[in-house]
Amino acid sequence: MKNHVFSSPSQAAAVILGSPINGRQAWKTALGKTIAEVEEGVS
Known part of the structure; x- marks a missing residue:
């Protein structure tokens, strides 16, 4: 497994x-x- 840094959560999910x-x-x-x-701090 290789580590990768994404610029956004959407990019990682895609x-x-x-x-x-x-x-x-x-x-x-x-x-x-x-x-x-x-x-947003939703409980």
């Missing part, structure tokens, strides 16, 4: 899924919160 996607909505924490929810 590489994994093979198509464009909103990474702020696609990535989730272990508790099921999206990046957008974490950034």
